[in-house]
Structures are given as structure tokens and as C-alpha cells.
Amino acid sequence: MMILTLRHVLRRGGQWTAALISLCVATVAGAQTSPPAFPPLPKYELQACCELCPAAADPATYQGYLEGFRMIVQGKNGWLFRTEDDLLDQFALQPQTYAAIGTLQRRLAEHGVTLVMLPIPPRGLMAWEQLPDHIAQGFARDMARVGYQVLLEDLRQQGVVVPRLGQLVYGPSPSPFYFKRDHHWTPHGARRTAQQVAEALQAMDRFAQIPAKTFTTRQQGVVRKEGTYAGAVQRMCGFGYPEQVIPRFTTATQGSAADLLGDAQRPEVVLAGTSNSDPAYNFAGFLSEALGVDVLNVSVTGGGIDAALLQYLMSEDFRSDPPRFLIWEMPVYSNFDEEDLFRQILPAVDNGCADREPALEVTRSLQPDSLTETLFNGGGTVQPLRGKQHLLDVQLNRPDIDKLHFSIWYTNGKNDNFTIERSRHIDTQGRFIINLREGEDFSEAIFLGVDLGPDPDAGEPPLPDGVEATVKLCERRV
Incomplete structure (x- = not known):
């Protein structure tokens, strides 16, 4: 000894x-x-670490990458918050956005699919007790709770299934819903949300038709999280924070004999989410355990709210074997009102021009460093191709190209300029589908032509040599 x-x-x-x-x-x-x-x-004398530097309080600091962190403040017990996205107290969407969501649900229902939307509550509500006193005093917590509940109910009015997520913002929580210095939820937050989803789906008759399984979740290692907010502070102030370490979980089932023989059917529940649905947080696993059914996770980390949904809707898996339930997970601060969001999602459900006779069609080689004229509504006769009735379906011969600029012209002289940029983490096989613009001066305007290529005003790198585009214009569902 x-x-x-x-x-x-x-x-x-x-x-x-x-x-x-x-x-x-x-x-x-x-x-x-x-x-x-x-x-x-x-x-030893312990002192609080890392008071934020003056740059964190300067709006001019939040440019480029940092723009998404506007404005970081120091909370209690090592927490960080964004004063914009984390402290929202109003969540209402534009009327046209609600209408588009209702249209999306109806289109999916034609394929036998029920849409389940999960707008995850903001950090300010879920960690209210960690806000600094001067922020907490000015935060309309009760208004935020009510506003969040109203959003959920407004979505339900569009025919979408929305679990009772409002229950998450009331009552104490034994473990934090979110990480201290990161915008993602913890596995605990993922598990609580999965339980709410299970309650909503298990009450539906069509869910009872899915064969049940037994899943087991166990702790396996830890999740080490420095945090996106901590990384932003590192850029602004030059110092870092310690990692937050919490348990990691995995979920598994032994499976049936059909599973073991490779004859298992494709899951009837599909999860198309954001980085919150990354395997590190085991949300899909918690869903499988709570629901008692297989869940296919097609979520995309780093793709925003639409990348996973677009990739799945444009896939052969969706075309050949659509699920009974499609779960769309996204943070509640997501920009649902973004102008071009549903212009892409809705025609993707209907597979663009694939099953329609195009009014115009052409294949062109695209110039690498400038816009190239492709479709043209002319040649002696101008067809009455109105904006509110048509869509564009572009197929490139290079599936690796994820960014393409559109310049669409109308006979009334209007010009619609926009760029579609896909996440590099998704694969849509070089296909871009979008409805022509609606609204003042566009709905009744007659399509004249479309130019494609790199954005001429953004200083973007040229396209690779040899890029060809097959461009179709056809009638869309209205």
C-alpha cells in the first residue's frame, strides 16, 4: 500500500x-x-468566465456568417441567447403562407400522405429562467406563449396535423430543452417532442393500420457541444467557452423475421427535418420508440427548413412508395414567409412537368460566365401563357450544380430575377422546379422567356463547361 x-x-x-x-x-x-x-x-478563487466584449453589442459586428446570431447576450449560468430569434413573441404568418400550407396538405393527401408540422418552440420560452434580468423584464413571456399557441392552431386550420407542442412551454423541465450555447435542442428536448408527436398520431385511425414494433433506447456515450453561439463569440471576442457534455442515446429494435431477411417494407413514417433531427440528438430514434413504428429519417443538416423536404419530394422513393405520414420539423423562427419557399415545394409534390405536356420545351448549352436565353414564347405566335397558371422545370446534365440564376421576362415588360441555391448536402439530381410568380403585375402577365446561368450581378464563379439545360414550361395545379 x-x-x-x-x-x-x-x-x-x-x-x-x-x-x-x-x-x-x-x-x-x-x-x-x-x-x-x-x-x-x-x-483558488473562482470567477465568472468570459464577459462578452463590446463588439457583441454592436449591430455592425453581425455581418456575413454572424448575421444569423444577432444579437448575442450573456444569460445566467453560462447560457447565451440571440435577442432576435430566441426572444420572439409573435409568430403569425402571412395569409398567403397559410394558404400555401393548406394547398401542400391537400396535394400530399392526394398521394395518401398526412403532413405533420413541428415548429419547435424558441429558446427564450424554453429557458426563460436563464435570461439575464434586464432581458427577462422586457420579454413578453405570456404574449409569446399565447402567440405560439395561436400559430399552432392556425396551422391546424389548414388541415395539417400539429401535435400539442404548446404544452412544452408550460411547467418545469427536469433537464434543459436546449443546449446552453447552441441553437439545437438536447436529446431531452428531442424526446419530449417525440412524446407529443406520438400522442397526436396514435389517436388517428390511419396510424393504427401501421404494424407495431418494440424499440429500446439506451445511453451510449456523450454528446460534446461547444455550441454555435460560442463559436460566434469566439469570432467576435477572441475567447471560447468550455464544451457542454450530456448523455447521448441510441434506439434500436431486433426487428421481425422479414426485417432480418431483407423483406421489410419501407417505413410508413418519414421525418424530413433540419439539423435538430441529426442522429446526435436521436429524434428519429425517440420517435420510433414513442410511436412503436419504423421512422425513415431523410433530414438534412445544414440545409435550412426546405432542403430535406425538397430532396424527398423530388425522389423516386416518394414517387413510388409515399408514406402515410410526413413529419416536417423546423425551428419556429424559420422564415415560412420567404417568397420562393412554396414556389418550389408545391410543384415538387406534383413532379413538375414530368406528367404534363409542355407548352414550351428546349435544350440549350449554357454559357459558363453569362446568362443564356433558353425558352422563348415567340416565333410568330405568342401563346397566352399566364404566370399564375404555369411552372418551369429545368433539368441540368450536371447533378452537382446546386445554384442557378433565373431571369424570367413577361410581355408587359416585367422581369423576375432570382437565384435558387440548394444545400450542398442534398441531391436533387440537377433539377430545379418552380412556379411562375403570382401577385401584382405577374399573375395575369404573359410569359415571354427565361435566361439561365450564374447571377450576373453577384460576381459568382462561372458554370463548368459543357452544361446543358432541358427547360420546360407547362401548366401547373391551381
């Missing part, structure tokens, strides 16, 4: 080592001397 103690202290070095060596030698020699006096233990 004495040798073990000696070896342990030797690794520490310094004065303590010397004192213990002397003690051990004296004991071995049988000397009758008193034990030597040890030096006092060191004392």
Missing part, C-alpha cells in the same frame, strides 16, 4: 513528493521521529 501511495504522489511532483518520500524512508528505517508538517493546500 505504501508503494502505491508513493508512486501516485511521485507523479504529482514538487514539494508534496519530497515530503512523502521522506516520510516513507523514515518509516522503513524504523525511525521514531514525528511526521513532517505538510504545506497547506492551495486556494
Whole structure:
């Protein structure tokens, strides 16, 4: 025992080592001397780390990458918050957005699919007690709770299934719903949300038709999270924060004989989400356990709210074997009102021009460094191709191209300029589908032509050589 103690202290070095060596030698020699006096233990004074620098309070700091973190403030117990996205108290959408969501549900229902929407509550509500006092006093917590509930109910009015997520913002939580310095939820937050989803779906008759399975979740390792907010502070202030370490979970089932033989059917529940649905947080696993059915996770990390949904709707999996339930997960601060969001999602459900006779069609080689004229409504006869009735379906011969600029002209002189940029994490096989613009000066306007290529005003790199585009214009569902 004495040798073990000696070896342990030797690794520490310094004065303590010397004192213990002397003690051990004296004991071995049988000397009758008193034990030597040890030096006092060191004392430490703990101070709060990392007060934010003045740059964090300067709006001019939040440019480029940092724009999504406007404005970071220091909370209690090491928490960080964004004063814009985390502290929302109003969530109402534009009327045309609600209408588009209702149209999306009806189109999916024609394929036998029920849409389930999960707008995840903001961090300010889920960690209200961690807000700094001066922020908490000005945060309309009750208004935010009511506003969030109203959003959920407004979505339900469009025929969409929305679980009772409003229950999440009331009552104490045994573990944090979100990470201290990151915009993602914790596995605990993912599990609580999965339980709400299960309650909503299991009450539906069409869910009862899905064969049940038994799943088991267990802790396996840890999740180490430095945090996106901490990374932003590192850029602004030059110092970092310690990692937050929490348990990691995995969910598995032994499966049926059909599963083991490779004859299992495709899951009837599909999850198309954001980075919150990344395997690190085990949301799909918690869903499988709570629902008692397989869940196919097609979520995309780093793709925003639409990348996973677009990729799945444009896939052969959706065309050949659509699920009973399609779960669309997204943070509640997501920009549902973004102008071009549903212009892409809705025609993707109907597979663009694939099953329609195009009014115009052409294949052109695109110039690498400038816009190229493709479709043209002319040649002696101008067809009455109105904006509100038609869509464009573009297929490139290069599936790796994820960014394309459109310049659409109308006979009334109007010009619709926009760029579609896809996440590099998704694969839509070089296909771009979009409804022509509606609204003032566009709905009744007659389509004249469309130019494609890199954005001429953005200084973008040229397209690769040899890019060809097959461009179709056809009638769309209205």
C-alpha cells in the first residue's frame, strides 16, 4: 500500500513528493521521529468566465456568417441567447403562407400522405429562467406563449396535423430543452417532442393500420457541444467557452423475421427535418420508440427548413412508395414567409412537368460566365401563357450544380430575377422546379422567356463547361 501511495504522489511532483518520500524512508528505517508538517493546500478563487466584449453589442459586428446570431447576450449560468430569434413573441404568418400550407396538405393527401408540422418552440420560452434580468423584464413571456399557441392552431386550420407542442412551454423541465450555447435542442428536448408527436398520431385511425414494433433506447456515450453561439463569440471576442457534455442515446429494435431477411417494407413514417433531427440528438430514434413504428429519417443538416423536404419530394422513393405520414420539423423562427419557399415545394409534390405536356420545351448549352436565353414564347405566335397558371422545370446534365440564376421576362415588360441555391448536402439530381410568380403585375402577365446561368450581378464563379439545360414550361395545379 505504501508503494502505491508513493508512486501516485511521485507523479504529482514538487514539494508534496519530497515530503512523502521522506516520510516513507523514515518509516522503513524504523525511525521514531514525528511526521513532517505538510504545506497547506492551495486556494483558488473562482470567477465568472468570459464577459462578452463590446463588439457583441454592436449591430455592425453581425455581418456575413454572424448575421444569423444577432444579437448575442450573456444569460445566467453560462447560457447565451440571440435577442432576435430566441426572444420572439409573435409568430403569425402571412395569409398567403397559410394558404400555401393548406394547398401542400391537400396535394400530399392526394398521394395518401398526412403532413405533420413541428415548429419547435424558441429558446427564450424554453429557458426563460436563464435570461439575464434586464432581458427577462422586457420579454413578453405570456404574449409569446399565447402567440405560439395561436400559430399552432392556425396551422391546424389548414388541415395539417400539429401535435400539442404548446404544452412544452408550460411547467418545469427536469433537464434543459436546449443546449446552453447552441441553437439545437438536447436529446431531452428531442424526446419530449417525440412524446407529443406520438400522442397526436396514435389517436388517428390511419396510424393504427401501421404494424407495431418494440424499440429500446439506451445511453451510449456523450454528446460534446461547444455550441454555435460560442463559436460566434469566439469570432467576435477572441475567447471560447468550455464544451457542454450530456448523455447521448441510441434506439434500436431486433426487428421481425422479414426485417432480418431483407423483406421489410419501407417505413410508413418519414421525418424530413433540419439539423435538430441529426442522429446526435436521436429524434428519429425517440420517435420510433414513442410511436412503436419504423421512422425513415431523410433530414438534412445544414440545409435550412426546405432542403430535406425538397430532396424527398423530388425522389423516386416518394414517387413510388409515399408514406402515410410526413413529419416536417423546423425551428419556429424559420422564415415560412420567404417568397420562393412554396414556389418550389408545391410543384415538387406534383413532379413538375414530368406528367404534363409542355407548352414550351428546349435544350440549350449554357454559357459558363453569362446568362443564356433558353425558352422563348415567340416565333410568330405568342401563346397566352399566364404566370399564375404555369411552372418551369429545368433539368441540368450536371447533378452537382446546386445554384442557378433565373431571369424570367413577361410581355408587359416585367422581369423576375432570382437565384435558387440548394444545400450542398442534398441531391436533387440537377433539377430545379418552380412556379411562375403570382401577385401584382405577374399573375395575369404573359410569359415571354427565361435566361439561365450564374447571377450576373453577384460576381459568382462561372458554370463548368459543357452544361446543358432541358427547360420546360407547362401548366401547373391551381
